[in-house]
Amino acid sequence: MTEKQRIAVAYGDGIGPEITEATMRILKAADTPLEFDRIEIGEAVYRKGVSSGIPREAWDVIRRNRVLLKGPITTPQGGGYKSVNVTLRKTLGLFANVRQCRSYTPYVASNHPGMNMVIIRENEEDLYAGIEYRQSQETYQGLKLVSRPGTENIIRYAFEYARAYGRHKVTCMTKDNIMKMTDGLFHKIFDAIAPEYPELRSEHQIIDIGAARVAATPEDMDVVVTLNLYGDILSDIAAQVAGSVGLAGSANIGEDAAMFEAVHGSAPDIAGKDVANPSGLLIAAIQMLVHLGLGSYAERIRNAWLCTLEDGIHTADIYRKEVSERKVGTTAFADAVIERLDHTPQSTKRATYQRAPVILKLASVPRQRKELIGVDVFLDWDEANRDPNVLGQQLEAIGSGGLQLDMITNRGVVVYPEGLPETFCSDHWRCRYIVDGGAITFPQVLRLLEQIHNAGLEVIKTEHLYTFDGELGFTLGQGE
Numbered sequence: 028m029t030e031k032q033r034i035a036v037a038y039g040d041g042i043g044p045e046i047t048e049a050t051m052r053i054l055k056a057a058d059t060p061l062e063f064d065r066i067e068i069g070e071a072v073y074r075k076g077v078s079s080g081i082p083r084e085a086w087d088v089i090r091r092n093r094v095l096l097k098g099p100i101t102t103p104q105g106g107g108y109k110s111v112n113v114t115l116r117k118t119l120g121l122f123a124n125v126r127q128c129r130s131y132t133p134y135v136a137s138n139h140p141g142m143n144m145v146i147i148r149e150n151e152e153d154l155y156a157g158i159e160y161r162q163s164q165e166t167y168q169g170l171k172l173v174s175r176p177g178t179e180n181i182i183r184y185a186f187e188y189a190r191a192y193g194r195h196k197v198t199c200m201t202k203d204n205i206m207k208m209t210d211g212l213f214h215k216i217f218d219a220i221a222p223e224y225p226e227l228r229s230e231h232q233i234i235d236i237g238a239a240r241v242a243a244t245p246e247d248m249d250v251v252v253t254l255n256l257y258g259d260i261l262s263d264i265a266a267q268v269a270g271s272v273g274l275a276g277s278a279n280i281g282e283d284a285a286m287f288e289a290v291h292g293s294a295p296d297i298a299g300k301d302v303a304n305p306s307g308l309l310i311a312a313i314q315m316l317v318h319l320g321l322g323s324y325a326e327r328i329r330n331a332w333l334c335t336l337e338d339g340i341h342t343a344d345i346y347r348k349e350v351s352e353r354k355v356g357t358t359a360f361a362d363a364v365i366e367r368l369d370h371t372p373q374s375t376k377r378a379t380y381q382r383a384p385v386i387l388k389l390a391s392v393p394r395q396r397k398e399l400i401g402v403d404v405f406l407d408w409d410e411a412n413r414d415p416n417v418l419g420q421q422l423e424a425i426g427s428g429g430l431q432l433d434m435i436t437n438r439g440v441v442v443y444p445e446g447l448p449e450t451f452c453s454d455h456w457r458c459r460y461i462v463d464g465g466a467i468t469f470p471q472v473l474r475l476l477e478q479i480h481n482a483g484l485e486v487i488k489t490e491h492l493y494t495f496d497g498e499l500g501f502t503l504g505q506g507e
């Protein structure tokens with residue numbers, strides 16, 4: 028007998044309790060070897076003054092069970108409440124967000140009958156680190172952080188996913204023509220790993236044209252791997268193009284834990300009416316079964332669900348007179364799936380699940396020789412009509428302890444020593460000091476900062492300029 032696995036379950040807010048109940052009934056009717064520990068997170072917890080929405084007792088259960096099936100949670104507007112979803116993903120190290128977006132024509136109307144794509148989104152890094160600052164009257168900054176292990180993890184996971192599910196192509200999407208270091212790293216690692224999977228085609232697309240293709244010809248896409256922000260936007264486009272957000276599930280996978288949820292939110296407009304489609308959460312629960320190595324149970328439930336769609340038993344969001352037989356509510360839809368647990372779909376491809384993707388341990392990368400060769404000093408400066416030449420000459424006149432002022436940029440564009448008068452300048456200036464062909468010391472940087480400060484200029488931050496094995500660890504100015 029298969030040993031039972033304990034799962035944490037959060038019923039969620041809005042339509043959460045209805046669709047979670049429907050999903051649980053189907054999981055139980057299919058005799059899945061699971062035991063459930065219910066936890067309370069979300070709205071009720073926020074109301075008790077826990078700003079994270081997750082009380083300690085819930086953390087204990089999640090950390091013990093390591094797998095969470097979660098109904099949608101309402102994030103209250105304003106008031107310093109944190110999104111439960113983001114907190115769970117980041118705290119548990121759930122680095123991969125896997126979202127399947129496929130159409131189910133002719134049973135569910137869609138303009139893209141052949142669409143069957145999976146978006147694998149990096150879930151922890153990029154602009155979602157949420158490290159932001161206001162640095163001057165006019166200028167705000169958000170840090171985009173991309174790490175080598177984080178990138179390698181997600182790209183390997185995408186290839187392993189494609190291999191495990193018999194997919195044929197992995198497309199990487201970045202904007203590395205502009206973000207040469209962060210997105211450039213993502214693309215470079217993708218190119219380095221792709222040859223390890225010779226049976227899979229691999230390609231790279233710039234995210235803007237890639238997103239346009241997802242909207243126009245999603246049937247040409249298979250597995251897409253991308254950074255956090257692009258993946259967030261792209262997966263909503265794809266879910267919408269597929270036909271209904273009510274049909275999409277999402278898996279958040281980490282090395283030691285995983286969370287499964289519907290793509291949609293708590294739909295307060297239809298909560299408590301027994302009309303919500305429970306399919307998104309059910310698909311997520313099927314992803315959970317595959318993750319747990321319970322592929323045969325996943326197949327059985329998925330096939331019953333496909334039969335229900337084929338038989339035209341549809342909830343209001345997907346009901347169309349031409350293709351549907353019966354409009355049902357949440358409870359009746361779950362009953363219909365349960366009745367079909369041993370049926371085989373007639374025309375939709377029967378689901379089979381071989382194994383879950385493997386999470387590979389990362390090989391350690393040899394350390395590179397890191398040398399400090401300069402510093403970017405950021406100033407808040409709003410004088411002399413913001414004429415860059417005035418600032419440049421003032422800085423040139425300051426003793427700079429062996430460092431040379433190489434350039435000044437404003438919003439990334441070189442404005443000194445040679446800029447164009449048309450360039451708009453904000454009050455936020457980057458002044459690059461560098462030495463040619465040699466290393467500098469930290470005390471030299473400190474002396475430079477002191478001299479700039481003593482000249483009455485306001486330093487707001489610095490960024491060190493390093494080389495790694497002689498290769499620049501920073502980008503050039505635009506126009507340099």
Ligand code: NAD
Nearest residue numbers: 099100101102112273290291292293294296297303304344
């Ligand atoms: P939503 O996804 O809840 O609703 C958008 C529209 O889709 C609504 O008209 C709704 O009735 C419909 N809809 C959603 N799910 C459906 C289903 N299963 N069956 C039928 N129709 C369905 O998005 P929203 O209104 O922007 O967000 C509501 C709340 O959900 C917000 O507080 C938001 O923060 C939260 N949210 C939570 C999650 C999550 O927990 N993962 C995700 C997104 C939004």
